Amino acid sequence: MAGGRRMRGDAVLWVPGTDHAGIATQVIVEKSLWAEQRTTRHQLGREEFLKRMWKWKSDRSEQILHQMKALGVTLDWDRAVFTMDPTMWTAVTARSDRQTMSAAVTAAFVRLYDAGLVYRSEALVNWCCHLQSAVSDIEVEHKTVDGAMVDFAYRWERDPSEEIVVSTTRPETMLGDTAVAVHPGDQRWASWVGRRLTHPLRPGEPTIPVLADESVRPDFGTGAVKITPAHDPNDFEVGKRHQLESLTILSEDGRINENGGEFQGLTRSEARLAVLDALRQRGLLRDQRPHQLSVPVCSRTGDVIEPMVKHQWFVRCGEMAAAALAAVESGELVLEPPSLRNIWKQWLQESRDWCVSHQRGGASDLA
Structure with missing residues (x-):
């Protein structure tokens, strides 16, 4: 100090x-x-x-x-500064170039970009519908709530009398389903892999495939799950592996968009009830039972976080995380107390690229 x-x-x-x-x-x-x-x-x-x-x-x-x-x-x-002030660098250091403090923030960002550590990409982010902004992982909390497990049927395009029953805790997102997945070792559904299904609430659209993926837990519900790449982190990765379409069905304020067909304009909670009712009317709702689930919420607003695919700015964390881990392992960096080493290791081993975009009134900035 x-x-x-x-x-x-x-x-x-x-x-x-x-x-x-x-x-x-x-x-x-x-x-x-x-x-x-x-x-x-x-x-x-x-x-x-x-x-x-x-x-x-x-x-x-x-x-x-x-x-x-x-x-x-x-x-x-007398030299107090703020990162977004027009204060000149020369008020703080002996530098002769007349950059402002806010320009220094921009310069740091450009250096990271030139070094390949900052990039812009379309990816799944934590979207707060109240703020209408992406928020970072550290701004998301998880709360355990009493919800429901819902089972509903998808029917085989060739023979509607045959069906595969999927389980989900978010039935409203089935409007954006682009596949159904099962575990490759689950014999209950082995004969379904490769078949194509009709989507009951998107009539007239192309059918969706049944695929096998190691990420599916056979003990979750029926063992068959809906895949919504645009609205679930695990499904997003499944979608990339199997080259699935990402169909966004939510607008930035959390209402169903034009991809939701007859449900367009409904809030998330309204859509959940409406989708369940539609499945019931079509004879496809199979079961509803109590189920505890972990819900991501925005630490700033308390609003439920929506995973959404967006073009945003990210910091590439892999190499930096590896260097930070190596520094502790080699003794170059010493953590006190030593018990923090486990937290350090867990945090950095699980790190992923960090979303640094925030939105203000519909425009993106880096806050």
Whole structure:
């Protein structure tokens, strides 16, 4: 710490700075706006909402700096900076180029991009329908809730009297099904692999295949599962392995889109009931039973997270995670207490590319 170095007699420059917390700030300002005026950010408009965001930031930054001063922290307060300020680099360092602090953030991003560590791609992300934004893995919590396991039938295109019964906890997403999968070793459904099925709620559309995939758990429900690549992380990977179509059936606000046919415009909860009723009317609903499930929710809003396929920015984490693991294993990096090594190892071994996109009023930025 700079304070410790100064106490040893070293000359130290300690610059105070604050970072931007885009999603957290947005949620707080939105709640305040609703409590005070019963107005949403959409009703207020982008420019006016941004003004309120900046005012909130200004007020809170002063509080943060005041708290640091009260703690007796000896910083060079005249050089205080914020990551999105137009403050020049020369106010902080001896650099001669007149870059702003916000430009420095952009420069860091460009360097990561040039190094191949940042890229833009279409992939499955955690989508918060309330924020209408992607959120990172660390902003997602999982809650155990009482739900239901639903069994319904898909019929063979050649002989509608023959059916394969699938199990799901999210029947509304069957509107986006592009396959049914079974485990390759599950003899109950072995004769079905390679057959094609008619989709009961997408009449007139191409049939969908029954395929075998190692990821299917034979002990889950009937052992046959629906595959919805655009709305489930595991299904997304199955879709890539088997080159399946990803059919998005939800809009950014969580309502069924035009791909949902007669269900277009319904909310997620409304669609669930409507789909179950439609399956019942067609004689395809086989069973409903209580089932506990883990539901991903946005830590900022409490809204249920929707896995959705989006074009977003990602940080490539594989090589960096491997280097961080190797540094601890070699002793180059020492963790205290040593018990943290297991957490470090688990976190980095399970790391995947990190989504760094956030959306503001329908436009993407990097918050």
